[in-house]
Amino acid sequence: GENGNMELKYVHTTCPYCGTGCGFNIVVKDGRAVGIEPWHRAPVNAGKLCQKGRYAYEFIHSKDRLVKPLVRENGQLVETSWEEALALIAGRFMTFLPEEIVCLSSARTSNEENYLMQKFARVVLKTSNVDHCARLCHSSTVAGLAAVFGSGAMTNSILDIEESKCIFIIGSNTLEQHPLIGRRVMLAKKKGAKIVCADPRCTPTAKQADLHLSMYSGTDVALLNGLMHHIIENGWEDSAFISKRTKNYEEMKSVVMQEIYSLPNVSKITGVPEDDLKTAAEWIAQSKPSALIYSMGITQHTVGVDNVRSTANLMLLTGNLGVPGGGVNPLRGQNNVQGACDMGCLPDVYPGYQKVADPKNHRKMESIWGVSGLPKAPGLTVTELMEQLAEGTSTVKCMYVMGENFMLSDPDLNKVRKAMKQLDFLVVQDIFLSETANLADVVLPAACYAEKNGTQTNTERRVQRIRKAVDPPGDAKADWRIICELAGCMGYGPQFSYMNEAEIFEEISKVTPQYGGMSYERLEKPDSLQWPCPDKTHPGTPILHTEKFSTSDGLAEFSGIEWKPPAEVPDVEYPFILTTGRNIWHWHTGTMTRRSKTLASEVRTGWVELNPKDAKKLGIRNREKVRVLSRRGKIEIPSMVTEDIKPGVVFIPFHFKECAANLLTNGALDPVAKIPEYKACAVKIEKIEPQ
Ligand code: SF4
Structure with a gap:
């Protein structure tokens, strides 16, 4: 309008921090983000926010933002133009073989950008070497739950946690790390639900629980097997559910009924008093429905997949799947880690978890993308890559990184630093000069969440819009534009010619069965849509596995899992x-x-x-x-x-x-x-x- 410059503008968007996916308004004045205000119709948080969300405008105009492409000259990063930076990268990328190059995508960016990053790796670079930080947080969830249920995602919704009669939280500090999911837990408690929290620390979540199981780190399988042992011993298992909806029960039973998983033994292994284990088992089995919530305390172990499968065993045993207020609920960490996985930023699957190794999927992708010669074999995971680089046994010489900072987030940083020295060429695209960007040969300035449109998918599979509120600073550009321009420089303009984010999303819905019925238009309503949403009339799916599981025979699969100690245990020297x-x-x-x-x-x-x-x-x-x-x-x-x-x-x-x-x-x-x-x-x- 006439006095538009002085008016306040409110832009609905989704929080850039955690996988809860709260909605809020960015307040814009004079082209600058000046505050965050509640958006009461946001489905997950209904206008409430945690401190991170409330102050999510403060870093947007930071003086540290990257505003120009940087190239390394005589050891120093110096400013350059987009033309020169992109030409340099395109030229160098073309000198590497597909097995010499790796793309790291980002759970911090949108679905559209993740989709394009894996497409760039597969179509332009002809490599399956694409991965992202989900490897470090929930790869064990994707592998573990897919094996049991046929789908690796959170089974229930954030909203229906409130319907639970007992909530078992293991390896998640929900109140601090997913505060607006923590709020649902507290609302359930207010309505009489029992809260059990297993954690080696007495976290704020454990303090709010009715029962804290204070366990040693790395004893999760023993704890879960012990609870199941006690439940079966007392005849509290849900036999009807087990016979109708599951298989392989006897194998699981024969493992957990061994003497080592009797409560006195489990108490010794885990450090949790026997009476507390008894109470927990009784509450979880006898209150219906019970929900299980877990996070990185379960996944980030050498036995991560075993841990995940054990949580599923417990909830199958007690018949708590496919019902409101139940489920196995992994809380995804980053805002879009669910989406980055859904978009196929994993070395073995295309978007929608369609296996790269399956020739049928291969042909489908070649035809939709209009290319031939897509790589047929799965690529490298980022963790294997780092190990091989550090050992000097990797073929990889070049890395293209979007919005990740593994120089602080990966384990054993001295090893990571050594790994980075093996690279001939490193490109990092980010909003700040992170520890990782600081090592790069070329740094590309990206737009932050408030400076672009797109979608992101929260932990309960809800695909939500992010909306542009302000312009990026200086010459910074949205990640999707950068990828498209780079693809253009390398001769793939036609495969990467999108007018806007909505066009990219249209292609995503064509390629990804779970997103098949979604469009920006349908995502406009505040409630948005939860996948799977296979066609244009489908209302989305808040609760998975209500009738049958996503496995080939529709049954969930129990597995017998033995407890193994962590890879490194305390000793005299490191106690x-x-x-x-x-x-x-x-x-x-x-x-x-x-x-x-x-x-x-x-x-x-x-x-x-x-x-x-x-x-x-x-x-x-x-x-x-x-x-x-x-x-x-x-x-x-x-x-x-x-x-x-x-x-x-x-x-x-x-x-x-x-x-x-x-x-x-x-x-x-x-x-x-x-x-x-x-x-x-x-x-x-x-x-x-x-x-
Ligand atoms: Fe943002 Fe997570 Fe806090 Fe919600 S709970 S405001 S999504 S950081």
Whole structure:
């Protein structure tokens, strides 16, 4: 309008932080984002927000934003034009063979951008080497749940958590890490639901629970088998459900009924009192419906897939699938980690989890994309790649990274640094000069969530719009535009000529069966749509597996799973178990939250939590700077002496580069999902003596 410049504009969009997928309004004044206001019709959060969402405008206009492409000249990153940067990249990319190049996509960007990144890898570079950080958080969920249910996603909805009569939270600090899902848990509790929380720390979530199972990190399978042992012993299993909807029950039963999983033994392994195990088993089995919620405390182990399958066993045993208020509910971490997986940014599947190795899918994709010669074999996972690079055995020489910061987020950072030295050419596309971008040969400035349109998919499979509120700073551009321009420079203009984000989404719905009935028009209504939504009249699917499971015979499959200890256990030299995680004020590697004034001023740096008994033995006072060492690295970090952590266990949040927890963590991988063991490794703690 006439005085448009001074008017406030409210733009509905979706939070860029966690997988809860809260909606809010960005307030725009004079072309700048000046605040966040509630959007009451947002389905997940109904206008409420956590602190990260509330201040999600503060980093947008940060003076640190990347505003020009950068190229390395004589060791220094110097500004250049888009033309020169893209020509340089296109020229270099063309010199590498498909097996020499890897693309890393990003759970921080939109579905459209993830879709284009895997298309770029497969169509332009002819490589299946495309992966993203889901490898590090929920690859064990995708592998584990798909094996049991035929689908690797959260089975139920955030809203129906409120209908639960008992909520079993294991390996998730829901109230701090998915606060607006935590709110649903608290609403269920208010209505009388029992809350059970299994965690080595007495987190804010454990404090709100009716029962806290204070377990040793890395004993999840033993704990779950013990609960099932007790349930079967008491005849509390749901026989009707088991016979009608599942198979392989006897095999599972023969494993969990072994003497080692009787409660006295499980109590010894897990450190949880026998009576607490009894109460938990009774509540979970006897309250209907019961829901199970888990997160990275389950997935980030060398036995991640085993852990996931055990959670499914428990809920199948008690007949809690396909019903409101029940389900196995993995909480996805990043805003769009579900979408990045759905879009096929994984080395073995096209969009919609269609296997690369299946010739039928191969032909389908070649015809839709209008190309031939797509790679036929699955590619490398990012964790395997890092290991091979560090060992000097990898064929890979070039990496194209969109919005990831593995120089702080990957395990065993000294190894990652060594791996990066093996590369001949590294391109990083990001909104800030992250630790990873700082190593790149070319850095491309990207637009942030508030500067582009698109969709992202939250943890309950809800595909929601993000909407442009302001222009990107300087020469920065949306990731999807950058990918299209680069494809154009490499001779694939026709396959990457989109006018806008809606056109990309149209192609996504054609390629991806679960998104088949979706369009921007249908996603306009606040409730949006939850996949699967196979056709234009389908209303979407809030609860999976109501009639049958997505497996070939429609049955869910039990499996007998034995407990195995973590890859590295405490010993005389390294006597503590280290577990890592997040904090409510900060997000992952802190690139955004540490540049947000309000959030940064709440928590300025990291800390190591240890129990007063351990602190006393070591002569360490609260807030004293100590040294923490593992076989892989060491850091100096302030202590936090607290009863909230079990003796023998220590905790460090991983956001802070000045005391990076991942210098200590173990890169050992789950054999199936290739997820690393962030949640358990052995460390020692030393007092720093004055010089
Ligand atoms: Fe954003 Fe997650 Fe907080 Fe919601 S709960 S406001 S999605 S960070």
